[in-house]
Amino acid sequence: MAHYTPGPVSRSLVRALAVAAVLASAAARAAGDKVGPETCRACHPSAFDAWHASPHARALESLPERSRKDPRCLSCHAPDLDDGLSGVSCESCHGPGRMYAARYVMRDPELSRAVGLADPGEKRCLACHTDSTPSLEKFDYARKLPLIAHGREPAAEPPRPAHRQGEAKPPPVPARPAHPAGR
Ligand code: HEC
Ligand code: HEC
Ligand code: HEC
């Protein structure tokens, strides 16, 4: 009898089951589930460093003391403060990470996006960088984006197991070809 080797069909079936499992547990969670920049840091250390050195990381502290609880200011200077996150955080731009921050999900660009990873672009910036903000000139995406450049290097192996505490066990990792280099 021939040995069974997974072909393209069963591989995509395995993947479909993994997607279904992730989506099912995503649906069971609150939409606003954020993990915080320290979690992202484990695998994106230099993106973290670049962000940490940027004005976005300090956007709460740069408010005058009396405004740090003012919802009119927090909507842009610390939009995720209710989730315990200060300033303009990773997930303020990339979307809540609870479901996509697991490595086996992150390695799959489609799956990551299906469970909440956003592709921030000019529109996302303009939600806060409006005409009413204290800037001398109109927000110019092409000129401002390089000022917050981060995240282009490949993700690191985390130094310790991440995403273990208080989380449902992820479905088994389907065997997949390595992610193409250069991402
Ligand atoms: C357990 C490790 C791990 C954690 C934690 C993690 N990532 Fe990732 N991330 C990866 C891997 C692996 C990739 C795949 C690409 C690569 O190797 O750089 C990736 C890719 C990405 C991408 C590019 C996706 C694409 O397809 O263009 C973004 C954006 C990203 N991560 C943001 C985040 C954010 C924001 C957080 C925290 C909420 C986070 N990641 C947490 C491992 C991780
Ligand atoms: C619509 C989004 C938005 C709101 C609401 C908002 N800000 Fe800002 N704020 C910004 C942006 C964007 C910048 C950066 C502008 C620039 O430098 O191009 C900024 C910059 C600032 C700065 C300068 C920070 C620095 O490092 O120099 C201060 C101070 C400030 N805002 C105070 C406030 C206060 C106080 C409130 C509430 C009354 C407030 N902002 C409400 C978006 C906002
Ligand atoms: C102000 C919004 C904003 C914040 C805050 C932010 N990012 Fe990003 N991030 C972006 C944008 C926009 C891009 C795409 C840049 C481009 O197109 O070159 C990006 C790209 C990335 C990439 C690379 C994706 C790719 O195409 O390879 C990673 C990884 C990433 N971010 C992780 C993080 C992490 C981790 C944090 C927090 C420590 C963070 N980001 C904070 C807006 C943000």
Ligand code: HEC
């Ligand atoms: C959730 C609101 C928010 C979003 C989304 C956002 N920013 Fe900001 N940004 C701010 C605030 C607030 C400041 C002022 C921080 C401070 O100094 O207090 C700021 C400051 C900056 C600065 C430094 C000041 C300047 O204009 O030179 C740059 C650069 C910047 N943002 C780029 C971007 C880019 C590019 C995007 C989109 C990819 C983006 N921001 C998305 C709120 C936001």
